[in-house]
Amino acid sequence: MPKKPTKSKREVCPSCGTPITYNDTSFGGRLGNAMGEAGMNRADLAKKLGYKRTTQISRFLNGNAVPKTIAEYETLAKAVGSTAVWLAFGEVAGGSIPESNDESTPKS
Numbered sequence: 001m002p003k004k005p006t007k008s009k010r011e012v013c014p015s016c017g018t019p020i021t022y023n024d025t026s027f028g029g030r031l032g033n034a035m036g037e038a039g040m041n042r043a044d045l046a047k048k049l050g051y052k053r054t055t056q057i058s059r060f061l062n063g064n065a066v067p068k069t070i071a072e073y074e075t076l077a078k079a080v081g082s083t084a085v086w087l088a089f090g091e092v093a094g095g096s097i098p099e100s101n102d103e104s105t106p107k108s
Contacts, residue, residue, distance in 0.1 A: 027088065030086065030087050030090060031060055034086075049075065
């Protein structure tokens with residue numbers, strides 16, 4: 001008996017129908033999760049960005065490409081309802097840059 005299609009546009013595994021969850025430690029993972037939260041799939045994002053195909057979105061998600069400019073990060077972030085900083089670097093605790101592990105760096 002075929003599985004019922006889901007109402008969400010979140011990407012699912014074509015063979016088993018399980019929702020795809022991406023790893024937040026990479027740009028592609030954060031983009032994939034932001035797309036899922038926005039209820040978007042590759043085709044939706046490509047269309048919103050004016051791409052004719054989903055190839056570039058797939059390359060981003062698979063880790064084979066990253067945006068080359070801040071403007072590209074900002075465009076992607078706006079399209080998925082996120083921020084360019086989060087897409088590029090992930091969340092940073094307290095909104096500050098983590099301290100260096102270098103022992104020669106003085107700590108305040």
